[in-house]
Amino acid sequence: MAKAKLMDYDKALELFEPVLGFEVHVELSTKTKMFSAAPNNFGSEPNTNITPTCLGLPGSLPVVNEEAVRYSISLGLALDCEIAESSSFARKNYFYPDLAKNYQISQFDEPIAINGNVEVELPNGRVFQIDIERAHMEEDAGKLTHVGGSTGRIQGAEYSLVDYNRAGVPLVEIVTRMIEGAEHDAPELAKAYVATIRDIVLALGISDAKMERGNLRCDANVSLRPRGSDKLGTRTETKNVNSLRSVERAVRYEIQRQAQILADGGTIIQETRHWHEDTGATSAGRPKSDADDYRYFPEPDLLPVVPDPALIEDLRAALPEKPAERRRRLKADWGFTDLEFQDVVNSGLLNEITETVAAGATPQAARKWWTGEIARLANAAEGDAGIDITPAQVAELQQLVNEGTLTDRLARQVLEAVAAGEGSPRKIVETKGLAVVSDDGALIAAIDEALSAQPDVLEKIKDGKVQAAGAVIGAVMKAMQGKADAARVRELVLERAAAL
Template sequence: MAEKLMKLSEAVKKYDPVIGLETHVELSTNTKLFCPAHIEFGGDPNTQLTPVSLGLPGSLPVVNKAAIDYAIKLGLALHCEIEEWSQFARKNYFYPDMPRDYQISQYDKPLNGNGYLDVELDDGEIFRVPIERAHVEDDAGKNTHVGGADGRIEGANHSLVDYNRAGVPLVEIVTKPIENTGGRAAEIAGAYVRTIRDIVRALNISHARMEQGNMRADVNVSLRHSPNDPLGTRSETKNVNSFRGIEKTVNYEIRRQAALLDEGGEVLQETRHWDEATQTTAGGRLKTDANDYRYFPDPDLVMVHVTKEHIDELAKQMPEMPRERRHRLQAEWNLADNEMRDIINADALDLIEETVKAGASAAGARKWWLGELSHEANAREVSLEALPITPADIADVEKLIAAGTLTDKLAKQTVMGVLAGEGTPNEVIEKHGYKVVKDNGALEKAVEDAFAANPDVVEKLKSGNMKPMGVIIGAVMKATRGQADAKAVSKLVIQKVKG
């Protein structure tokens, strides 16, 4: 059943959208939040367990200090007030993937409160997103529904539970209502979550891969007639797990709610789900039927105490923040805004920076990662960093080009060899004998052979028509198996024609 949608441009003219985001970031600690179970993505089901993470009778949680430190760093990056005393509470509800049938989360005494994040929009404008809190909690396990058509619980004949993820530390970052977005609500939402991703990567506290579920967001949207009105009823779209999905969810909900309100209808306070296949959100359960979670302070855990000195210590370890870094690198690399944006959008900033650090020019590094390698990553449907080639490899190739040891064409072949798993650039060059022929004797002979084989072309060249020179160069390249330096060849040809 398709829902009525209003055109976005019309919707934002008629209504003032207010959004709110709850972003879950999985921390990349070695062990779980409350026990020493090792964490690894993709392990066999139910192998990363202890009595604590399985909630066995008698087991007790103990807070992983590393997770608290990670969360404090995130709080500092979000300009939050870091609380000296924070507390874990129990959120009680029955669900098969919850080993204790309660989640341990922070409720009325979160670690990080009251901050903000400045996000840079496409046109360079800075938008300040107000942060309500960033608290720590543990993740649930994972249910797999078997026997149904689409992996959903409806129609399944049984379900499997994997508790490996149960107990993995999360930080939930909750914004205050984000107002005054105008028509840019979706763009702001996307930029905000991307900025969080960049920050947690810079802090090295999360793998932050949305496709692996390291990050996911709940998207709240409500409309009101004017910014002076009180907030409208909101919908909450749960667990959106891609940047594009977040942006599309915001726009879809604005359009859906606008159409609904326009007809005199009422927005229901409900949880919804973003469906990538249909590009729509679908209604879930009404919030009024929601669980009463019966929060109360977890008596198994003493309050978390963080001293001012410890916070100062962590503050000293804070790396450069992504936006500052971007501006610095753009200046260092002498790039235009749009060139820099291409790098950001391609997720290639880290790779290019490392390639430059390894000795390549910025232009060279950029050319590789946005050109040939992006193309290859697209073809393989993987991220750039998942390609089997390192920034150091690219830097090596670039150095060989600069030294005249490789032609552009040979360089490309070398890179392809590395991607094909044939080894390091030098190993690939060795294996295939990729070397620029600099021996003038050999080149001269190849040019003479080409002249002999193409007398008509030589005639044209001699008459001053240089257009068909490519035929000669092509023949020379063929004879030298591509290892001739094209510039040297054309120089020779010109010499011969004139001479």
Template sequence: MSAPTLVNYDEVLERFDPVLGLEVHVELSTATKMFCGCANEFGGEPNSRVCPTCLGLPGSLPVVNEEGVRSAMKIGLALNCEIVPWCRFARKNYFYPDMPKNFQTSQYDEPIAVNGWLDLELEDGSTFRVEIERAHMEEDTGKSLHVGGATGRIHGADYSLLDYNRAGVPLIEIVTKPIVGTGERAPQVARAYVTALRDLLRSLEVSDVRMDQGSLRCDANVSLMPRGTSEFGTRTETKNVNSLRSVERAVRYEMSRQAGVLLAGEAIVQETRHFDEASGTTSAGRRKETAEDYRYFPEPDLVPIEPSRQWVDELRATLPELPWQRRKRVQTEWALSDEELRDLVNAGALDLIAATVDAGAPSGEARSWWVSYLTQQANNRAVPLDELPITAAQVARVIELVASGELTNNLARQAVDGVLAGEGEPDEVVAARGLKVVSDDSALITAVDEALAAQPDVADKIRGGKVAAAGAIVGAVMKATRGQANAQRVRELILERCS
């Protein structure tokens, strides 16, 4: 198959208007699966968290997870959706090896939440509203592992293995209405939407939203309309894009690829596509089915769900401060300009700083840690800032240890390194590495006397009134104590001993 002809992005925009549709699948952090009592945990030995129900064995019956319903309603409310007074589950019928029942328990024409919206803050400071069509409940599938071959996909594999641990995990699928009017910002809007949705879900504490583990996955639908027309083009659906950067790259690539197909006089095939992280390209998957192909019908083993107005109001009252509300609050409290706020948001640091302040740290110190040393560590690891293995509470504790004089800034960085390395909480790292500042004057006096004796010429200069020369002795003491001495106290002792 020949490589596709890609059209320059600027030419794409001159000739076409992009239309997006984003479907985001969110695995919930409930204790058990959606319709059975199996543990809902990531990983584990293959097929160790399964039962007759999630394996679809004859005679087994599902039971709805109430916490899953509660989470779905909270998500709908936070997305400004209407929580419907009555909804039910349906069977979505299709065959795939990792679908043990050969149907997925989902919601079709009667979802639990409809007609919402989410406002996005773009990099240029403007706001773009994405309208939400629905948020519905369903269950996840298992996982296929294709062994052999070069791509990890079924084509070219020697054989496949199936792990059903994920089968039945609670999913919420959030589907946008067609997103039009984005123009050149289409890839940016797609990324900003998934970013905002991830932040929202994290604040609701309904999911860990780990894209690297598949608990947040985006299907990006893209089509092009010739300029001056209003009829949507044929769309493709790039499946399971699993990073924010890849969402942006997948949309941009599909726009350029589809433009090449259309300008060559050919038709776009309605199909699913796979995104390749290494090359930044998409490749054809399977022809895309329509709703009729899935032969939806009401799930006969589950009763409808009727959320009462009282229940909806009670859940609405429990919604936390949402990310954009927090941003406006901290901008005022920290006296940030719009540009400073935007820089912190774009760096992925603002909410982390705010959470660190909430954990007890001063805003200046929290900001300094996240935008300097921790950003450097994230860059070294090539991961987003919020995926560093350190929490806001842990950073706040390190800041507290510095403020109390128990750690110097240098020792604090070593403590943070230990936390990032998985060595435990800050206090555990400090104890294990022996990082606490030496505050015993007798120990410091011994170190000062040894440093003065080792550099008698410097000691004579200090005694002669050249106080600046004390810096060399301070450095020697700090080196001898592995940076654990209080530099100010060392200087005081040096001047006292040379007086």
């Protein structure tokens, strides 16, 4: 696929104002599906989490999962939405092999939540209010695997295989109103918005929110308005954006692509576009047309959702702190610089650091471990297996450093062992004998040996050239296999040199 001609981003912004809109799908982490009692599990063997309803078998019927309704109301409330007094389900009719009934049960003219607002903070500190038009409940589709052809993509495939495990998993679709005024920050805003939604659903505990697993999916609408014009441009809807970074890149790409087309006198086609992580480009999908006649009508098999006001108030009272408020509070509590705090936020480490601090570490120490060594280990870990280090373990590690049991260097070694699942830091220190050698006798023996091996150095130290001690310290640390406190070694070297 040829990469489209792209206009320089700054130039594009000079000529056009980007207008954005987002549809974020959140998969809810209920035990069972939206309308059937099948397990809602990721990663099961194909077609094991299925009931007659998931397969759309003749005679099967949907029944609403009460927990999914609660989750949806909580999410609506967290988005500052009004919860509809009465909301209802509708059928969206279209044929596709991953859609068992060939209609999707969704909400159409009566969504459960409307008119909300989300505060989004950009990495540069700019705070943006995004209006939410609606959040509605619906069901996910099954999963297709395209076989044959070279790419594993739909084009050129010989046949496709369908797994209905995901069919019917509860979704909430969050639709924003048109977002204007983002200007240069449009790509960063896109990323920050999705990150905020992720933080909200994680704080609510209603979704695993893993973008790489499709728990959280973002369709980004982008259009450009020529400067000085009040007429909206034609928009495209980019799908298949599977990471926060991709959201940002895809929006930037669409702005540059559309700007080039418009500058060349072309027109934007209203269409779905697909983001390709590998090439960093979008490609044209289906044009929006008359064929998109979904023939919505009220779902006769399901009844209206009329939440008890008391339930809404209970759920409202149980809402966690809003991500923006929480961030403000944590930044003040921790005393981080803007840069340090943004780094933590952008790395999605707020929870880890909060818990590490709660377990006894200082905020700075917690930050240092999570954004430094642990991030490095995680990056090095293969696949998405990730690494398993708990905040409590990090706090314990820092405690060992504070006690003088570990040097930073030894602590890193211990951390690696923790990541490898070898146990708690304290246990690893014991079993591996990784503690700092604090026995001065052993150190002095090593120092004496090093000094006698380097008589010239000894002389220099005696002459007051203290910096010469470095060579001896190095030799001692080597002899101790790093398990010594360099500062103590230095003290002892100077003492011994003076005494000899």
